[in-house]
Amino acid sequence: MRLDGQPGEVIHRGTPLTFTWNGRPYPAFAGDTIGSALAAAGERVFSRSLKYHRPRGLLTADGNDPGCLVQVDGEPNVRGAHRRVSAGMAVTAQGVWPSLRFDLKALNRLAGPALSTGFYYKTFIRPRRLWPYYERVLRRFSPGGRVPSPSSPAGRYEHRYAHPDVLVAGGGPAGMAAALAAAEAGARVMLVDDQPALGGHLRWGGPDGLAALAQLRAAVAAAGGIEVLTDSVVTGQYEGGLVAVVQHGLPGLTERLVKARPRQLVAAAGLIERPYVIAGNDLPGVMLSTAVRRLINLYAVRPGARAVVFTANDDGTAAAADLARAGVDVRRVVDARDGGDIVRVRGRGGVRAVECGDGSVVRCDLLVTAVGWTAPTGLLTMTGGRAAYRAGAARFVPTELPDGVLATGGLVGDGTLAELIGHGRAVGQAAARRAGRTAPASPVPDLVPAPHPELFAGRTNGFVDFTEDVSTKDLAAAVAEGYDSIELVKRYTTATMGPTQGKLEAVNTIAVVAAATGRGIPETGTTTARPPYAPVSLGALAGRNYQPVRRSPMHDWHVAHGATPLVAGAWIRPDHYGDPAGEVRAVRQGVGIIDVTPLGKFELRGPHIPDLLELLYVNRWRKLAVGAVRYGVMCTEDGVVFDDGVTGRLGEHRYLLTATSSGAEAVGEWLERWLQTERAHWRVHVVPMTDAYASINVAGPRSRELVRRLTTGIDLSPEAFPYMRVRLGEVAGVPDCVVWRIGFTGELSYELHVPAGNGLRVWEALLATGVDLGVRPFGVEAQRILRLEKGHLVVGQDTDGLTQAYSAGLDWAIKMDKDDFVGKPELAWQRVRDGQVVLVGLQPADPELVPPESSQLVEGDRRIVGRITSSRFSPTLDRSIALGFVAPDLAEPGTVVTMLLPDGRRLPARVMPQLAHVDPEGKRLHG
Amino acid sequence: MVLLPCPHCGPRDAAEFGYVGERAARPDPGAATPQQWRGYLYLRRNPAGWADELWLHRAGCGRYLAMSRHTVTGDIRAVRDAATGGAD
Numbered sequence A: 001m002r003l004d005g006q007p008g009e010v011i012h013r014g015t016p017l018t019f020t021w022n023g024r025p026y027p028a029f030a031g032d033t034i035g036s037a038l039a040a041a042g043e044r045v046f047s048r049s050l051k052y053h054r055p056r057g058l059l060t061a062d063g064n065d066p067g068c069l070v071q072v073d074g075e076p077n078v079r080g081a082h083r084r085v086s087a088g089m090a091v092t093a094q095g096v097w098p099s100l101r102f103d104l105k106a107l108n109r110l111a112g113p114a115l116s117t118g119f120y121y122k123t124f125i126r127p128r129r130l131w132p133y134y135e136r137v138l139r140r141f142s143p144g145g146r147v148p149s150p151s152s153p154a155g156r157y158e159h160r161y162a163h164p165d166v167l168v169a170g171g172g173p174a175g176m177a178a179a180l181a182a183a184e185a186g187a188r189v190m191l192v193d194d195q196p197a198l199g200g201h202l203r204w205g206g207p208d209g210l211a212a213l214a215q216l217r218a219a220v221a222a223a224g225g226i227e228v229l230t231d232s233v234v235t236g237q238y239e240g241g242l243v244a245v246v247q248h249g250l251p252g253l254t255e256r257l258v259k260a261r262p263r264q265l266v267a268a269a270g271l272i273e274r275p276y277v278i279a280g281n282d283l284p285g286v287m288l289s290t291a292v293r294r295l296i297n298l299y300a301v302r303p304g305a306r307a308v309v310f311t312a313n314d315d316g317t318a319a320a321a322d323l324a325r326a327g328v329d330v331r332r333v334v335d336a337r338d339g340g341d342i343v344r345v346r347g348r349g350g351v352r353a354v355e356c357g358d359g360s361v362v363r364c365d366l367l368v369t370a371v372g373w374t375a376p377t378g379l380l381t382m383t384g385g386r387a388a389y390r391a392g393a394a395r396f397v398p399t400e401l402p403d404g405v406l407a408t409g410g411l412v413g414d415g416t417l418a419e420l421i422g423h424g425r426a427v428g429q430a431a432a433r434r435a436g437r438t439a440p441a442s443p444v445p446d447l448v449p450a451p452h453p454e455l456f457a458g459r460t461n462g463f464v465d466f467t468e469d470v471s472t473k474d475l476a477a478a479v480a481e482g483y484d485s486i487e488l489v490k491r492y493t494t495a496t497m498g499p500t501q502g503k504l505e506a507v508n509t510i511a512v513v514a515a516a517t518g519r520g521i522p523e524t525g526t527t528t529a530r531p532p533y534a535p536v537s538l539g540a541l542a543g544r545n546y547q548p549v550r551r552s553p554m555h556d557w558h559v560a561h562g563a564t565p566l567v568a569g570a571w572i573r574p575d576h577y578g579d580p581a582g583e584v585r586a587v588r589q590g591v592g593i594i595d596v597t598p599l600g601k602f603e604l605r606g607p608h609i610p611d612l613l614e615l616l617y618v619n620r621w622r623k624l625a626v627g628a629v630r631y632g633v634m635c636t637e638d639g640v641v642f643d644d645g646v647t648g649r650l651g652e653h654r655y656l657l658t659a660t661s662s663g664a665e666a667v668g669e670w671l672e673r674w675l676q677t678e679r680a681h682w683r684v685h686v687v688p689m690t691d692a693y694a695s696i697n698v699a700g701p702r703s704r705e706l707v708r709r710l711t712t713g714i715d716l717s718p719e720a721f722p723y724m725r726v727r728l729g730e731v732a733g734v735p736d737c738v739v740w741r742i743g744f745t746g747e748l749s750y751e752l753h754v755p756a757g758n759g760l761r762v763w764e765a766l767l768a769t770g771v772d773l774g775v776r777p778f779g780v781e782a783q784r785i786l787r788l789e790k791g792h793l794v795v796g797q798d799t800d801g802l803t804q805a806y807s808a809g810l811d812w813a814i815k816m817d818k819d820d821f822v823g824k825p826e827l828a829w830q831r832v833r834d835g836q837v838v839l840v841g842l843q844p845a846d847p848e849l850v851p852p853e854s855s856q857l858v859e860g861d862r863r864i865v866g867r868i869t870s871s872r873f874s875p876t877l878d879r880s881i882a883l884g885f886v887a888p889d890l891a892e893p894g895t896v897v898t899m900l901l902p903d904g905r906r907l908p909a910r911v912m913p914q915l916a917h918v919d920p921e922g923k924r925l926h927g
Numbered sequence B: 001m002v003l004l005p006c007p008h009c010g011p012r013d014a015a016e017f018g019y020v021g022e023r024a025a026r027p028d029p030g031a032a033t034p035q036q037w038r039g040y041l042y043l044r045r046n047p048a049g050w051a052d053e054l055w056l057h058r059a060g061c062g063r064y065l066a067m068s069r070h071t072v073t074g075d076i077r078a079v080r081d082a083a084t085g086g087a088d
């Protein structure tokens, strides 16, 4: 039931909205959580528990609520007492079948023995062959939501890096004071809180708290240098001071993972209220004092009609006052400090009555407990801090803090609001000083945990871990079976291993195990907390993919003309336009054009370019004249072929170097590495030009005719512009183009490097001007066939990470008489070494058979003698052709080798006299 | 992310940098024995402690940096542009 306006309410009554719960519409106000809206509508059951499928309702009414994991618009495991509702949101209960009200899985309760303590270990071990079946059963009965289907709308996730001086985890009064003090000292502060607004317990703590909160919030807003992250939770601290923060509630974003590396971390996580362990303590209607105070003061929800309050502290008393003010009939307040106790909660599907220690039974629909606090020390202990049990205060407190971490607020101790703020300020100043800022070195005042009765479990068997359905009896059984270490009990019973990571259950678990073993709580110890401290979605861990995609200026044209895309590294390239064989024939018989923009291009300037080229290529470069072009091969220092390409000399101290499309980036770094580390005194400037030029190769016997129609200022006659030359000029009215005469395809061809902005213009001009010549575009597949017909190797395809240059048929290029070049010593040794594989041309005896690439060449059953590196059907020769490595004794032309195909067939192929299958004399190139 | 100091760009996210490897002196290619040359190619000290490393500020200034970095703690006690020389 919704109450009248509350002074601290966060709902916006002017913005009513409707959402659905299990398909039925429910009203809510903006600012409501799913849990508060459903509670306002009178709903009490929100989920079914893991093993026994018991009905569960609101327990803590905050982000840790174990009974309120729901599915929202396909997103599973949403914390329903934390997530704000929005209009049209579709919320469903998870883990229930066929419905929340009629849950067949609750029959599990009758299946008793199968689900006894340690049932994961006992029941599902043997026989092993049934494991796949067990897995299916377990999965069906697990409480997790349904995994979103691949077609459901994807969330948007991203990462952010942050480097604040001080990160304050927790935005209660102490955390806010610490942030303010650090910021006053000039520190850049990140203040993180998991609620949608700062304030911690002040938000629901009454009028004095609200007044103080207003002041603190105003001060934080006015202070420079405090970045506030609300609806965000610190999920862990990792090596090197990395603090992971998961941020929610950002417009258009499902989750953001902030990877922060603060110089100082201030832990100000406050306190978490503990449940009381007695029979029936998981019934809907059993709530913590903080839960009812949140419901009443933040959401104006009356949590029940008749209540019993069991309290051991002043907060329980305050909760009773809040309940009375909200019109709840408080039937009895049982005070543990006066010796009162409660024994059992009665009811089915909800609280009906509470059995008190004096034997009386009080009928009610709400039991509110206030039995103590847990300091969430997990964040501190996961990075090497220590916590110790203080019996007088009935809680663990941090005793040793890891380097770079300070703590304040309830985590440390209790005090008045002024004391909490004073402690926070002093800690904030200390953090700022440690982060290298100047702040007054005021002493940190004491903040001591207040005395509190030790009150964990009553006389009856109750639930200790609500998410994992672990009871007092289960823990006692585990201890009886000999699992007397807390870490073993934890693994055996799965207590504290649920989605709330033990925040709610850990101390009760320890207390119950301590009682069962007859040891004290300090001797029993704590379980080790591990990140994440709070649930993190896989989407947030993955973040957004920022891998760029590269497209040439002609990309849209290719798409519009039916090109099949090929992903080549970061580039999207046209693989073919529907008929690669036809594209090959067009190039051999007429003229074709291909977009080769991804080709790596580097402009070199400076007097030491020949020195650089001589060092990095196996070839010789000193005599390269202006206007001339040479093919070069680069090796790494181990003599392995690294890249190849042509380089042209455009001017006295100006060269244009090309690299393979896939190797372009590595070549750029390679050039810089030698220029920056080994030869820093050389004056060479390298400018990456790959994207600056659109590159078009015009290939075929009629390419000269086509290019001539469009170029200005370049004499294209074979005498003036022979093979392996480069010219500068105007193409299709575009100035500053580089025109190369080279021939990867084996045909007469010109490669045009056009300033990128004019790439499409030149591309379209070539097609329009060459209609009568039969010009057509060709793609990467046709180019691969053409180059294989010509026997031109592709680095990385016809070579691998072990192929030294003498194995790749590059003997002619290697100039061993140079004083030095990269990889020279290894190549010198390779040249005189026996048994080196050789790259050869191969033709299968069966002209129709194209052996799959990477097929082995074998001799008998035992010896692998080589491998097919490239293979295609040649439209020009009307037969299959290949390149491959063979052992040196098989490299003789005419040798017949045996190909072992993946299907097991062994078929013959003949070693060719040279790599080129088409036009080995190179007449077409030089035409 | 861990910040690495670039002498040109200041402290920057480690993701901007590429680790090239421990720095190794190139032997005289005309005189090196196969053993010396392969030591240069493949053998590194790989200490659990201070290492002389070459890094590339790939998404920054594009410069190669000589760093003295502690492989256990990640501390960096010296960094310079690899082209500037220095006490090796």
Ligand SMILES: [Zn+2]
Residues within 6 Å of the ligand: B006, B007, B008, B009, B010, B057, B060, B061, B062, B063
């Ligand atoms: Zn830099």
